[in-house]
Amino acid sequence: MILHTLLNYDTLRVIWWVLLGVLLIGFAVMDGFDLGTGMLLPFLGKNDLERRVIINAVGPTWEGNQVWLVLGGGAIFAAWPQLYAVSFSGFYLAMFVILIGLILRPVAFKYRSKNESPAWRSRWDWALFAGSFIPALICGVAMGNVLQGVPFRLTPELYIHYDGSFFGLLNPFAILAGLISVTMLLMHGAAWLCIKTEGAIAARARTVGSISAVVTAVLFVLAGIVLWKFVDGYSITSVLNTTGPSNPLFKTAAHAPGAWMQNYQQHPWTMAAPILGVLGCLLAAVLIRARKDGLAMITSGLGIAGIILTVGASMFPMILPSSVDPRFSLTVWDSSSSHMTLFIMLVCTLIFMPLILAYTSWVYSVLWGKVNAKDINDGNGHAY
Amino acid sequence: MDLDIVGLSRLQFALTALYHFLFVPLTLGLSMLIAIMETVYVMTRRVIWRQMTKFWGVLFGINFAIGVATGLVMEFQFGMNWSYYSHYVGDIFGAPLAIEGLMAFFLEATFVGLFFFGWDKLSPVKHLIVTWLTALGTNLSALWILIANGWMQNPVGAVFNPQTMRMEVNDFAAVLTNPVAQAKFVHTVSAGYVCAAIFVLGVSAWYLLKGRHVALAKRSMTVAAAFGLAGSLSVVVLGDESGYLSGEHQKMKLAAIEAMWETEPAPAAFTAIGFPDQEARETHYAIHIPWAMGLIGTRSLDTELQGINDLVKHAEVLIRDGIKAYDALEKIRAAGSTTTISPELKEQFEANGKSLGYALLLKRYVDDPRQASDAQIAKAAWDTVPQVAPLFWTFRIMVALGMFFIVLTAVFFYLASRHQLENRRWLLWVAVWSIPLPWVAIECGWFVAEFGRQPWIIEGVLPTAVAASNLGVTTLLITILGFVALYTVLLIIEMKLMLKAIQKGPELEPEQRDPQPLSYASIATAQPTYSGK
Numbered sequence: 001m002i003l004h005t006l007l008n009y010d011t012l013r014v015i016w017w018v019l020l021g022v023l024l025i026g027f028a029v030m031d032g033f034d035l036g037t038g039m040l041l042p043f044l045g046k047n048d049l050e051r052r053v054i055i056n057a058v059g060p061t062w063e064g065n066q067v068w069l070v071l072g073g074g075a076i077f078a079a080w081p082q083l084y085a086v087s088f089s090g091f092y093l094a095m096f097v098i099l100i101g102l103i104l105r106p107v108a109f110k111y112r113s114k115n116e117s118p119a120w121r122s123r124w125d126w127a128l129f130a131g132s133f134i135p136a137l138i139c140g141v142a143m144g145n146v147l148q149g150v151p152f153r154l155t156p157e158l159y160i161h162y163d164g165s166f167f168g169l170l171n172p173f174a175i176l177a178g179l180i181s182v183t184m185l186l187m188h189g190a191a192w193l194c195i196k197t198e199g200a201i202a203a204r205a206r207t208v209g210s211i212s213a214v215v216t217a218v219l220f221v222l223a224g225i226v227l228w229k230f231v232d233g234y235s236i237t238s239v240l241n242t243t244g245p246s247n248p249l250f251k252t253a254a255h256a257p258g259a260w261m262q263n264y265q266q267h268p269w270t271m272a273a274p275i276l277g278v279l280g281c282l283l284a285a286v287l288i289r290a291r292k293d294g295l296a297m298i299t300s301g302l303g304i305a306g307i308i309l310t311v312g313a314s315m316f317p318m319i320l321p322s323s324v325d326p327r328f329s330l331t332v333w334d335s336s337s338s339h340m341t342l343f344i345m346l347v348c349t350l351i352f353m354p355l356i357l358a359y360t361s362w363v364y365s366v367l368w369g370k371v372n373a374k375d376i377n378d379g380n381g382h383a384y
Numbered sequence: 385m386d387l388d389i390v391g392l393s394r395l396q397f398a399l400t401a402l403y404h405f406l407f408v409p410l411t412l413g414l415s416m417l418i419a420i421m422e423t424v425y426v427m428t429r430r431v432i433w434r435q436m437t438k439f440w441g442v443l444f445g446i447n448f449a450i451g452v453a454t455g456l457v458m459e460f461q462f463g464m465n466w467s468y469y470s471h472y473v474g475d476i477f478g479a480p481l482a483i484e485g486l487m488a489f490f491l492e493a494t495f496v497g498l499f500f501f502g503w504d505k506l507s508p509v510k511h512l513i514v515t516w517l518t519a520l521g522t523n524l525s526a527l528w529i530l531i532a533n534g535w536m537q538n539p540v541g542a543v544f545n546p547q548t549m550r551m552e553v554n555d556f557a558a559v560l561t562n563p564v565a566q567a568k569f570v571h572t573v574s575a576g577y578v579c580a581a582i583f584v585l586g587v588s589a590w591y592l593l594k595g596r597h598v599a600l601a602k603r604s605m606t607v608a609a610a611f612g613l614a615g616s617l618s619v620v621v622l623g624d625e626s627g628y629l630s631g632e633h634q635k636m637k638l639a640a641i642e643a644m645w646e647t648e649p650a651p652a653a654f655t656a657i658g659f660p661d662q663e664a665r666e667t668h669y670a671i672h673i674p675w676a677m678g679l680i681g682t683r684s685l686d687t688e689l690q691g692i693n694d695l696v697k698h699a700e701v702l703i704r705d706g707i708k709a710y711d712a713l714e715k716i717r718a719a720g721s722t723t724t725i726s727p728e729l730k731e732q733f734e735a736n737g738k739s740l741g742y743a744l745l746l747k748r749y750v751d752d753p754r755q756a757s758d759a760q761i762a763k764a765a766w767d768t769v770p771q772v773a774p775l776f777w778t779f780r781i782m783v784a785l786g787m788f789f790i791v792l793t794a795v796f797f798y799l800a801s802r803h804q805l806e807n808r809r810w811l812l813w814v815a816v817w818s819i820p821l822p823w824v825a826i827e828c829g830w831f832v833a834e835f836g837r838q839p840w841i842i843e844g845v846l847p848t849a850v851a852a853s854n855l856g857v858t859t860l861l862i863t864i865l866g867f868v869a870l871y872t873v874l875l876i877i878e879m880k881l882m883l884k885a886i887q888k889g890p891e892l893e894p895e896q897r898d899p900q901p902l903s904y905a906s907i908a909t910a911q912p913t914y915s916g917k
Contacts, residue, residue, distance in 0.1 A: 059497070059501060060497035060498060060500070060501035060502075061494075061497055062497075063452065063493040063494070063496055063497050064490065064493040064494035064495075064497060066452075066493065067485060067489045067490045067493045067494075069456075070455075070456065070459055070485050070489055071482065071485035071486060071489065071490070073459045073460055073463075073481075073485075074459060074478065074481040074482035074483075074484065074485040075478075075482045075485070076478075077462065077463065077470065077474055077477070077478035077481055077482065078474065078475075078478030078479045078481065078482040079478070079482075081470055081471055081474020081475060081478055081550070082471055082474075084462075084463045084470050084474060084478070085463055085467035085468070085470035085471040085474065086467065087463070088460060088462075088463025088464045088467065088470070089463060089464055089465070089467035089470075089853035089854075089855070092464050092853070092855055092859060092863075093859060093862070093863075095460055095464050096464070096862075096863045096866065099456060099457050099460060100866065100870060102453070102456050103453040103454065103456065103457065103870060103874070104453075105453070106449045106450070106452045106453045107449050107450060107453055107874055107877075109449070110445060110446065110448075110449035111446075111449070111877065111881060114446075114881050114884070114885075115881075156717060157549055158468075158471055158548075158549045158550070159468055159854070160467050160468065160471070160853070160854065161854050162854065245545065245547040245548045246548045247547055247548050247549065337474065337475045337478070337552075338475050338545075338548075338552040338553060340552070340553050340554070340556065341475050341476070341478075341479055341552070341553050341556075344479060344553075344556050345479060345482060345483075348479075348482070348483050348486055348487075349486065352483075352486040352487055352490075353486070356486070356490045356494075359490075359491075359494060359495075359517075360490075360494055363494055363495070363497070363498050366498065366502060366505050366506065367498070367501065367502075367505065
């Protein structure tokens with residue numbers, strides 16, 4: 001098969017770097033409002049009926065949304081195998097904690113209302129909270145660590161050694177990143193509840209949503225300042241070979257103060273990402289207050305996209321820097337799959353992604369409309 | 385199995401996979417059965433078929449939730465516990481997983497929500513389409529995961545790249561059309577169908593024994609018996625195909641399953657029962673069926689099947705070839721060139737490159753396989769033999785159960801066609817007590833396929849012992865205990881909810897709730913509920 005040479009190896013690598021971002025944004029925007037709703041559940045729902053309204057607001061769709069995470073895992077495995085191997089094994093216990101949270105979530109959704117007992121329901125509500133809060137927090141913490149560099153080494157056979165510990169992940173900058181992740185998903189979840197619910201729940205969601213949107217914007221700006229002033233970036237120091245074999249040991253790299261700001265200086269248009277992050281959140285706050293719920297949802301999604309794009313724009317072409325010895329760092333140019341695999345996977349993505357978007361939109365259109373207490377009581381098409 | 389990092393990583397993978405595989409087969413089969421029932425509803429518009437669809441749908445949903453939850457762990461575990469594996473084969477192995485997400489998971493997970501929430505929002509035909517798309521997604525996901533697994537058993541379409549130190553795709557079509565993957569897909573999916581069929585059969589038999597929901601139970605049994613009979617025949621035929629293909633691609637696995645220590649003159653006999661002894665390298669008290677093994681493994685009467693001892697001798701040759709490849713690889717790396725390899729070195733590597741994995745078997749004993757002694761090489765060659773006794777037994781349990789399922793479903797199919805389902809109460813009890821058996825067979829099948837692959841994580845390419853992540857023993861113990869504790873609690877809750885839902889029985893449909901005997905239309909719709917067949 002020579003078809004894959006239609007696109008250059010370096011072009012494909014950049015495309016897959018962009019797609020990595022698309023998947024992360026897809027996960028944060030689509031599964032994000034479920035996670036946000038899950039975190040809000042015990043606080044916005046004051047009685048069983050209200051909580052069932054909240055759960056059923058994401059009931060039919062969370063399952064499909066979670067596939068963004070599954071697809072993310074699979075796509076990183078396929079397109080960036082070394083990234084998948086280093087990050088998943090390095091962040092081992094953190095991944096374990098995320099998995100525990102994510103295991104609780106589907107079960108909590110399905111099982112909560114299968115039993116009348118208040119104790120049973122309350123336990124599952126908190127399981128749903130934990131299953132939403134923990135992944136949201138830890139994904140952010142992981143991002144914070146990636147920006148600072150991760151303590152891993154590679155042997156000449158590319159065997160991975162990780163020198164860090166679980167608690168080493170919990171440094172101040174990483175926790176700040178974790179908080180941003182939590183507040184931005186709270187904003188997004190609250191915006192969704194404004195659309196799907198009415199009355200008291202929607203009123204509470206409006207308050208929480210606008211506050212967390214403002215907090216997200218403030219924390220994001222704060223993190224930007226910390227990143228600029230206190231976090232050393234990394235840069236490649238050898239001659240770039242953008243179409244070379246995927247072996248991180250073939251280059252050299254170094255800690256470089258200010259490296260994370262370089263892209264913004266060289267390509268000022270990349271400033272669009274952080275601006276989108278701040279503006280999206282602030283607009284969402286205003287629109288939630290103004291009861292423009294549909295627009296609020298969109299701007300909150302754009303804010304999330306902006307925040308994630310900022311991480312990518314700061315780091316390019318670094319993907320996962322090594323703090324032990326920067327030459328081990330994984331970059332866009334030396335940690336991808338082979339030329340052929342990247343091409344095949346791109347073809348598959350181009351075939352299936354439009355289909356997925358089409359049928360997902362159809363499902364959302366079928367389920368259009370508010371979830372209210374009366375429907376829950378009548379058992380009208382609300383399974384949970 | 386030593387409880388070192390590799391041993392513990394294997395234990396964790398096996399436990400999480402076995403748990404996950406408790407839920408998957410039922411999901412696979414029930415999704416199809418539900419789709420079939422709903423199809424009958426849409427064609428006949430008899431309310432009872434909608435009631436059946438919803439009732440089995442409730443059980444499907446309880447099971448589906450844990451299947452999803454435990455499946456996430458599987459996808460992440462490759463990177464978490466098997467990072468060298470992920471690096472080494474991610475270029476090939478990652479693709480089917482990603483395509484599984486794109487093609488199957490999105491389909492299944494997006495429409496399963498609508499299956500439960502869409503009854504009042506969609507026309508019957510549209511809802512039926514949603515149900516079929518859910519079933520299609522479920523079955524497609526099995527296809528892709530088995531393409532990935534088939535590649536671990538028979539790694540086609542890929543070559544080792546010395547510069548990137550990993551396997552890379554050179555023929556993706558070969559990965560897709562891998563005969564092992566095809567056979568495994570149909571075998572595994574059919575096993576799921578049998579599992580769900582016997583589940584439905586057993587639960588319905590219990591209703592008949594208790595005289596509850598008789599109309600629903602009888603119809604469910606009829607569908608399940610037919611579906612189960614087709615499924616169990618297909619399981620056995622494709623199981624045979626798998627056996628034939630492992631004769632071709634995984635000779636050692638087949639020889640170990642058969643406890644066939646010595647090469648026998650063709651056609652080889654099948655050891656029906658016996659006691660394999662790994663130490664003495666023989667099988668005690670063996671009862672043989674002449675010719676059978678030769679027919680299964682080679683489909684001929686004159687092709688020889690190699691025994692374990694001969695295969696070990698062959699492995700030793702391959703290890704020595706592998707050392708030559710390893711030597712060339714080290715020289716390529718020492719030359720330090722980052723973009724080009726000298727033609728002589730390339731030639732030297734490619735001459736024995738296919739056996740590189742065999743040299744890595746020595747990594748358990750020496751850091752540099754080139755320094756291995758003859759004794760270590762002989763030991764590594766013997767490592768290519770998996771533990772024979774557990775394979776021998778689990779395989780026989782699986783096969784015996786497979787035969788039993790054919791008989792069971794055939795009997796009920798016959799009874800259903802004769803409208804005699806209620807008459808033989810002892811047979812109904814057999815059906816009830818058979819409910820757990822498909823799971824036993826399925827877990828045995830997983831064990832035969834994956835334990836029989838040892839010591840390889842990728843057959844002939846990468847030994848399991850070098851593929852694990854460099855984690856701490858304490859860390860691994862924490863996660864193993866964590867997963868087992870959580871899964872066990874969830875399993876217990878799941879079974880309780882299942883029993884509760886079965887105990888409660890189907891919900892009445894609106895039309896059934898309020899039968900107005902005077903109206904002609906309602907008699908027409910309500911009638912099938914009360915008449916027997």
